[in-house]
Amino acid sequence: MNTETRTEATVNWPAFFQRAQFHITVNERAGLPPEGLAEVAFAGRSNAGKSTAINVLTQRNRLAFTSKTPGRTQHINYFGLGEEGFLVDLPGYGYAEVPKAVKLHWQKLLADYMATRHSLAGLVVLMDIRHPLTLLDQQLLEWFLPRQKPVIILLTKADKLGRGGRLETARQVRQALVDSGVPLSVIPFSSHSREGVEQAQEEIGRLFRPSGTEITVGI
Ligand SMILES: Nc1nc2c(ncn2[C@@H]2O[C@H](COP(=O)(O)OP(=O)(O)OP(=O)(O)O)[C@@H](O)[C@H]2O)c(=O)[nH]1
Ligand SMILES: [Mg+2]
Numbered sequence: 423m424n425t426e427t428r429t430e431a432t433v434n435w436p437a438f439f440q441r442a443q444f445h446i447t448v449n450e451r452a453g454l455p456p457e458g459l460a461e462v463a464f465a466g467r468s469n470a471g472k473s474t475a476i477n478v479l480t481q482r483n484r485l486a487f488t489s490k491t492p493g494r495t496q497h498i499n500y501f502g503l504g505e506e507g508f509l510v511d512l513p514g515y516g517y518a519e520v521p522k523a524v525k526l527h528w529q530k531l532l533a534d535y536m537a538t539r540h541s542l543a544g545l546v547v548l549m550d551i552r553h554p555l556t557l558l559d560q561q562l563l564e565w566f567l568p569r570q571k572p573v574i575i576l577l578t579k580a581d582k583l584g585r586g587g588r589l590e591t592a593r594q595v596r597q598a599l600v601d602s603g604v605p606l607s608v609i610p611f612s613s614h615s616r617e618g619v620e621q622a623q624e625e626i627g628r629l630f631r632p633s634g635t636e637i638t639v640g641i
Contacts, residue, residue, distance in 0.1 A: 460507035468516055472548050498531075580618065
């Protein structure tokens with residue numbers, strides 16, 4: 423008779439993200455991959471640090487292209503995590519130099535994606551810790567909060583504020599969103615000092631693996 427052993431270990435989150443690989447670039451709804459594997463999207467104003475954060479979380483320096491010039495990510499970029507799902511780098515909003523027609527195209531695509539994409543397991547919103555919850559951030563959240571799915575806020579460039587300012591801003595942002603009733607997490611984050619990186623890896627990882635455990639079945 424076979425004896426089955428079943429062990430559960432905590433997921434090694436850095437290794438979980440390190441397998442990320444570029445998958446596909448999309449610039450219209452029809453180009454989205456078929457619904458299926460879980461997706462976690464990264465949204466935020468242009469220059470908030472989305473692409474940099476994806477590189478730091480995955481420990482892959484040039485996975486998502488970063489830039490000193492706002493508006494660098496103008497497409498939706500999918501990064502695969504093996505069979506676990508996808509990290510999705512969304513185009514930044516609020517970049518003044520974009521022509522109006524292009525802005526409208528993106529606004530519609532983003533609104534649609536946020537409000538209707540079934541595979542979207544949760545949203546990571548990145549906001550510069552010095553300018554949180556701008557009107558455009560609030561509009562984005564209005565599209566997504568009604569879905570009552572988890573939201574993780576990364577308050578980026580935390581290295582630009584002192585400790586007191588970081589904690590106070592995190593408190594204010596949490597306070598502003600707590601009434602929405604969604605599972606919410608607010609993390610001061612810096613790709614430079616690495617503050618918040620481990621916490622973000624674990625919380626984002628749990629959107630793919632809610633139990634947070636690695637299950638090995640041996641016979
Ligand atoms: N001080 C500091 N600067 C950062 C941090 N993260 C990103 N930056 C800088 O912010 C700028 C924009 O970063 P990106 O990651 O390209 O921003 P993005 O949100 O992807 O921008 P778009 O692609 O335009 O939407 C770059 O010059 C980064 O070096 C951080 O944690 N601290
Ligand atoms: Mg970018």
